Amino acid sequence: MAIPTDVNRTFDTSLVDFNVNASFSTTESDPSDYGAVNHATTTKTPDVQPTSLFEEQNQEMPAQSQTSVSPVDIGSAPKPPTSVQHLPTQDTYDQWASIYDTDGNMLQSIDDAELETLLPDFLAPALSSSKSSSTKSAQDTPTLSLLDLGCGTGRNTAKLLSYAWPANLLVEVMGLDFSRGMLDVARTKLRPLMHNSKDKSKEEQNISLRLECTDCFPTISHPSASPLPSVPDGIGLRPVDAVISTLVLEHIPLLPFFATLAALLVPNGLALVTNMHAQMGAVSQAGFVNARGVKVRGSSFAHTVEETVQAAGECGFEVVEVRERAMSREDVECGRVGSRGGKWVGVKVWFGVVVRKVG
Numbered sequence: 001m002a003i004p005t006d007v008n009r010t011f012d013t014s015l016v017d018f019n020v021n022a023s024f025s026t027t028e029s030d031p032s033d034y035g036a037v038n039h040a041t042t043t044k045t046p047d048v049q050p051t052s053l054f055e056e057q058n059q060e061m062p063a064q065s066q067t068s069v070s071p072v073d074i075g076s077a078p079k080p081p082t083s084v085q086h087l088p089t090q091d092t093y094d095q096w097a098s099i100y101d102t103d104g105n106m107l108q109s110i111d112d113a114e115l116e117t118l119l120p121d122f123l124a125p126a127l128s129s130s131k132s133s134s135t136k137s138a139q140d141t142p143t144l145s146l147l148d149l150g151c152g153t154g155r156n157t158a159k160l161l162s163y164a165w166p167a168n169l170l171v172e173v174m175g176l177d178f179s180r181g182m183l184d185v186a187r188t189k190l191r192p193l194m195h196n197s198k199d200k201s202k203e204e205q206n207i208s209l210r211l212e213c214t215d216c217f218p219t220i221s222h223p224s225a226s227p228l229p230s231v232p233d234g235i236g237l238r239p240v241d242a243v244i245s246t247l248v249l250e251h252i253p254l255l256p257f258f259a260t261l262a263a264l265l266v267p268n269g270l271a272l273v274t275n276m277h278a279q280m281g282a283v284s285q286a287g288f289v290n291a292r293g294v295k296v297r298g299s300s301f302a303h304t305v306e307e308t309v310q311a312a313g314e315c316g317f318e319v320v321e322v323r324e325r326a327m328s329r330e331d332v333e334c335g336r337v338g339s340r341g342g343k344w345v346g347v348k349v350w351f352g353v354v355v356r357k358v359g
């Protein structure tokens with residue numbers, strides 16, 4: 001087992017084949033390392049069954065004993081106990097933001113690879129329906145409104161801005177996220193895209209961008225609240241033509257997620273949702289290792305594709321497309337993901353669904 005060369009990077013937790021009975025403590029081992037299926041309740045001791053889906057190869061996390069996180073023998077440099085800190089998801093991303101784009105997160109790489117084809121396939125019908133829809137600007141120019149829900153550092157907002165939009169279309173792109181840290185990175189990253197001096201600026205191309213910091217799923221903490229996230233200017237959000245939400249669903253219960261999505265879309269509006277696959281989510285969750293070597297995690301759920309599709313239906317969506325993606329050996333060999341991706345070969349790590357709000 002290799003010794004980690006740096007600690008400030010994403011971990012994707014592996015499991016070891018133990019039956020765990022550990023508490024969610026900030027200093028003890030974390031049950032989800034061993035396969036907790038629903039990580040959302042950080043105060044609960046999960047009933048975790050051993051699984052042998054994967055081999056323990058995680059460079060950051062040496063195999064751990066059933067009752068402790070004692071160092072294992074890694075030659076002459078024993079690794080100190082790994083501590084885990086559970087934080088509110090918002091705080092987790094605030095702390096993760098500065099390295100989120102650069103810490104070698106293989107799920108982002110898989111998401112990028114899949115979106116190369118899925119995103120254009122998704123945008124084409126949204127585009128053609130916007131041309132024929134009644135959504136017109138004051139000058140009667142067709143307008144397409146797009147929302148990146150939980151946009152984070154703008155990884156995929158950038159793709160929306162860079163898409164080859166037709167010249168006669170007004171494109172309004174909005175990114176929402178509740179992590180100021182993530183949004184600060186997004187602003188820094190997206191500003192040059194909006195004002196590229198070589199080309200016409202995006203404004204000249206009729207593309208606008210708005211980023212707002214807000215809790216996108218207010219009904220989770222206040223079930224009687226409006227499912228529409230509030231934005232500070234008082235104008236509020238009006239339903240958009242299409243929503244993308246990538247790698248966010250992991251943190252949100254299914255019904256509040258799709259109820260919010262329904263509230264955010266015009267009738268027949270389309271949504272593209274990607275997420276960690278439950279096969280991976282059963283033994284892993286989003287998080288990173290901070291500069292002090294502490295694994296930092298928010299709240300996560302391992303939603304299955306079937307549960308996701310069912311919840312979408314219950315909230316008034318029809319399913320247009322479902323994609324599942326296993327890690328392939330080629331992903332590792334061609335460098336699409338780092339060597340840490342090796343342990344996931346053959347495992348489904350990602351899924352994407354395209355849904356349409358029934359009009």
Ligand SMILES: C[S@@+](CC[C@H](N)C(=O)[O-])C[C@H]1O[C@@H](n2cnc3c(N)ncnc32)[C@H](O)[C@@H]1O
Pocket residue numbers: 089090093108149150151152153154155156176177178179182214215216217245246247248251286
């Ligand atoms: C794994 S990141 C994904 C970011 C981006 N969509 C991407 O694909 O790179 C999850 C994002 O969801 C955001 N998020 C989670 N729960 C949220 C909520 N209730 N309201 C707004 N944003 C939320 C987090 O702040 C974080 O930026």
